[in-house]
Amino acid sequence: MEGVAAIMHESRDKTNSRTNLTRKVNTHVSVDCVIFGFKDSNLEVLVIERKVPVPLVGEGALALPGNLIFEDEDLDQAAERVLKELTNLDEIFLEQFKSFGNPNRLDKKEDQEWLKFIRTVPEARVITVAYYALIQVDKYQPSAAGFATQTRWIPISDIPNLAFDHNEICEEALKQLRSQVYRRPLVFELLPEMFSLAELQSVYEVITQASLDKRNFRRKILGTGFIKETSQKQIGVAHKPAQLYRFDEDLFEKSEGSFVSF
Amino acid sequence: MEGVAAIMHESRDKTNSRTNLTRKVNTHVSVDCVIFGFKDSNLEVLVIERKVPVPLVGEGALALPGNLIFEDEDLDQAAERVLKELTNLDEIFLEQFKSFGNPNRLDKKEDQEWLKFIRTVPEARVITVAYYALIQVDKYQPSAAGFATQTRWIPISDIPNLAFDHNEICEEALKQLRSQVYRRPLVFELLPEMFSLAELQSVYEVITQASLDKRNFRRKILGTGFIKETSQKQIGVAHKPAQLYRFDEDLFEKSEGSFVSF
DNA sequence: TCAAAAGTGTTCAAAATACACCCATGT
DNA sequence: ACATGGGTGTATTTTGAACACTTTTGA
Numbered sequence: 001m002e003g004v005a006a007i008m009h010e011s012r013d014k015t016n017s018r019t020n021l022t023r024k025v026n027t028h029v030s031v032d033c034v035i036f037g038f039k040d041s042n043l044e045v046l047v048i049e050r051k052v053p054v055p056l057v058g059e060g061a062l063a064l065p066g067n068l069i070f071e072d073e074d075l076d077q078a079a080e081r082v083l084k085e086l087t088n089l090d091e092i093f094l095e096q097f098k099s100f101g102n103p104n105r106l107d108k109k110e111d112q113e114w115l116k117f118i119r120t121v122p123e124a125r126v127i128t129v130a131y132y133a134l135i136q137v138d139k140y141q142p143s144a145a146g147f148a149t150q151t152r153w154i155p156i157s158d159i160p161n162l163a164f165d166h167n168e169i170c171e172e173a174l175k176q177l178r179s180q181v182y183r184r185p186l187v188f189e190l191l192p193e194m195f196s197l198a199e200l201q202s203v204y205e206v207i208t209q210a211s212l213d214k215r216n217f218r219r220k221i222l223g224t225g226f227i228k229e230t231s232q233k234q235i236g237v238a239h240k241p242a243q244l245y246r247f248d249e250d251l252f253e254k255s256e257g258s259f260v261s262f
Numbered sequence: 263m264e265g266v267a268a269i270m271h272e273s274r275d276k277t278n279s280r281t282n283l284t285r286k287v288n289t290h291v292s293v294d295c296v297i298f299g300f301k302d303s304n305l306e307v308l309v310i311e312r313k314v315p316v317p318l319v320g321e322g323a324l325a326l327p328g329n330l331i332f333e334d335e336d337l338d339q340a341a342e343r344v345l346k347e348l349t350n351l352d353e354i355f356l357e358q359f360k361s362f363g364n365p366n367r368l369d370k371k372e373d374q375e376w377l378k379f380i381r382t383v384p385e386a387r388v389i390t391v392a393y394y395a396l397i398q399v400d401k402y403q404p405s406a407a408g409f410a411t412q413t414r415w416i417p418i419s420d421i422p423n424l425a426f427d428h429n430e431i432c433e434e435a436l437k438q439l440r441s442q443v444y445r446r447p448l449v450f451e452l453l454p455e456m457f458s459l460a461e462l463q464s465v466y467e468v469i470t471q472a473s474l475d476k477r478n479f480r481r482k483i484l485g486t487g488f489i490k491e492t493s494q495k496q497i498g499v500a501h502k503p504a505q506l507y508r509f510d511e512d513l514f515e516k517s518e519g520s521f522v523s524f
Numbered sequence: 525t526c527a528a529a530a531g532t533g534t535t536c537a538a539a540a541t542a543c544a545c546c547c548a549t550g551t
Numbered sequence: 552a553c554a555t556g557g558g559t560g561t562a563t564t565t566t567g568a569a570c571a572c573t574t575t576t577g578a
Contacts, residue, residue, distance in 0.1 A: 026387065028290035069363070071365065075361060096360065099391045100337075101331070101336055101391070103336060213568070215533080215569095238528065238529090239577070240528080240577090241577095262567095459558095460557075475543085477542095477558085481560095482539090501548080501550070502557045
């Protein structure tokens with residue numbers, strides 16, 4: 001997902017007082033975001049529906065949120081801005097993982113047709129810098145804006161054909177997430193502030209596609225010392241309510257980033 | 263290191279029959295390569311000296327090999343080509359790891375002065391896609407070409423100020439190498455076909471900055487099953503010659519990529 | 525009272541660590 | 552004969568893996 005449409009409305013970004021109307025677009029480089037959320041015990045990806053004069057259905061109607069960068073902004077800033085402009089998401093975990101530059105990546109017929117509506121030079125080559133993001137689904141409500149008409153969560157096991165090379169980008173993002181999940185405390189970006197150990201285990205299981213032993217998991221995760229019990233318990237469940245825990249970032253920092261693996 | 267100078271001589275790339283003279287340069291995107299070699303029991307990085315009318319000494323004279331991409335080539339192809347054009351290195355391990363897009367990354371005075379000699383639009387913003395490479399120093403002889411006047415190996419502990427944001431790029435490449443060295447068989451790209459276990463251990467130690475127990479190392483590394491004894495021994499050493507081993511790629515593939523860690 | 529998930533320990537096997545001496549070779 | 556690095560085994564500790572029943576709650 002890239003396009004100049006986003007410059008048709010002002011940015012609310014407080015860090016830059018210039019409006020997007022006066023900013024020069026770099027028509028050769030874009031950013032795309034793969035946003036992961038943990039929903040219904042599943043890992044899902046947030047996609048947008050593209051706004052077009054003649055609505056596309058099925059094939060190619062969906063895309064990752066992404067757009068061209070501005071000449072005066074850093075890549076990380078661009079990713080934050082674009083994400084905000086298309087989905088209203090803000091201040092979430094966002095990290096660059098790979099760039100994609102196949103010269104033919106925008107050449108599919110339906111993609112070209114769409115680019116004709118939103119680009120000054122639809123046939124131009126664009127390389128894209130891809131980011132992955134992690135969000136707590138309950139805390140943030142994505143809402144479509146810019147050239148996105150809707151946002152939609154899609155389970156990663158069930159992703160349809162997306163625009164451009166966005167399926168490949170999703171695949172790579174997943175690989176990245178999987179390879180990092182045991183080296184860094186990423187899972188806590190996907191969970192609410194307080195969570196049960198069963199939920200925590202479930203996030204690990206969903207991401208790594210492996211099933212874990214409950215007792216061993218609890219022993220090890222509590223053994224790290226930075227998962228702390230809170231005074232809260234689950235409410236409204238039809239069974240014994242689970243104790244809730246939180247991730248203590250300070251304790252984690254002090255423990256020198258040594259993390260767990262299963 | 264980027265510039266249009268490379269298009270002033272033909273590519274010898276057999277995979278593309280068009281000469282570089284007829285290819286259109288993408289003036290907004292470059293590739294840069296951080297080439298690691300294992301020399302004198304040390305990890306070193308290959309840099310080039312920049313060709314300039316008035317030779318620069320000290321500050322900013324050295325840079326990573328890199329250049330602008332062509333409009334019709336993939337990022338990986340561009341990295342291979344540029345590496346070949348500036349250092350004559352070919353068919354070595356090369357992998358993208360991060361893109362750098364600070365809008366001011368080319369703005370230092372000495373860098374701008376240099377860009378004036380090699381660029382049509384020296385003040386243009388360029389984002390660069392960085393690659394890291396691993397080479398067996400005995401097998402390949404880098405030799406300067408294009409706008410490089412010399413190539414030089416520099417120990418990673420002793421890297422001077424480089425052009426542009428190339429110090430930052432080196433740092434990130436090292437991080438990447440360190441984080442992957444125990445997950446993938448990268449070390450064998452740095453060693454000759456046959457090597458002693460002491461050399462192998464030393465590569466791990468140099469990359470991770472940790473010292474390992476000789477007996478435990480040998481037990482574990484042989485325990486993987488894909489480090490195979492050869493019939494050769496070291497020659498010309500003033501002590502008991504070490505048995506030489508090789509990395510068996512087929513056995514590694516079959517062992518499902520499960521690697522060691524220390 | 526029942527259904528549903530929470531919570532809890534022990535045993536065994538495997539892997540990690542720590543550690544010191546003799547050996548083969550070239551000079 | 553000596554200097555240099557090569558090569559080897561064991562004991563201890565730590566970590567990983569497998570495994571089943573009781574408890575608490577809401578409906």
